Amino acid sequence: MADEISGGVLFDVDGTLVDTTYLHTVSWWEALRQTEQPVPMATIHRAIGMGSDKLLDHLLGPERDRDADERLRDAHATLYGEYWERLTPLPRAADLLRACAERGLRVVLATSAAEPEVGALRRALAADDVIHTVTSSADAKESKPAPDILQAALAQSGLDAARVVFVGDSVWDVAAAGQLDIPCVGLTCGGTSRGELAGAGAVAVYDDPAALLAALADSPLANGR
Structure with missing residues (x-):
């Protein structure tokens, strides 16, 4: 490893490094079904990457009766938690x-997952030996597409926005990075198309981490920024 840090890479985790996007989709679908507020899975999938508050606004409307929101979040967490060991x-x-x-x-893992879930994601990755910093939902006042979690990742890692690249899998990732003028590399392995990611402003798009690794020397990650 080089003696001197030349920059950094911020990574989203869900759908970018760990195969969870559709697990979240199914868990939200079932949680919504249980509260008699059914939403098609395709619609839910497109909202994955937002925090739960913004996701529910997006799916059910900001003027909805919010009395069921806590029950919805708890149901999603319970359902999704059943997958953690897998x-x-x-x-x-x-x-x-x-x-x-x-x-x-x-x-840097710039995730807005809750702390217990972060532990499950880290176990799945098994790469703690090279991870410098990991954020969690407790570090951000607002969820994506607000840039709060990226700001927290920068502050905790000691990196400057001018010296990093962000890697994510959703248009919400691209939007959050854009607010800080951080280039975002998109991966389609979360189920968002190449065209959608590029259209949202991703500076490059790859199929998955393996494809990005294969092209690493010529990618925006080659030297941080």
């Missing part, structure tokens, strides 16, 4: 993190 990293996700670290880049 979470699977996306292809070569840990290898990508290690390759970035070997290039002298500080590796």
Whole structure:
């Protein structure tokens, strides 16, 4: 590993490094069904990447009766928690993190998952030896597409926005990075298309961590920024 940190890479985790996007979709679908507020899975999928507060506004409308919101969030958390021990990293996700670290880049997981869930994601990745900083939902006042979690990741890792790249899988990731003028590399492994990610402003788009790793030397991650 290089002696000096030349920059860093902020990584979203859900749908970017760990294969969870559709698990969240199914869990929200069932939670909504249980409260008699059914929403098609395709619609839910497009909202994954937002925090639960904004996701429910997006799916059910900001003027809805919010009395069921806590029950919805609890149901989603319980349903999704059943998958924790079976979470699977996306292809070569840990290898990508290690390759970035070997290039002298500080590796940061910029996730807004709750603390217990962060532990499950880290166990699935099995790359703690090269991860410098990990955020959680407690670090952000507002969820994506607000940039709060990225600001927290920068502050905790000691990195400057001018020296980092963000890697994410949703248009909400791209939007959050754009508010801080951070280039966002998109991955389609969360189920969002190449066209949607590029249209939202992603500076480059790859299929998954393995594809980004294969092209790493020529990617926006090559030297941080």
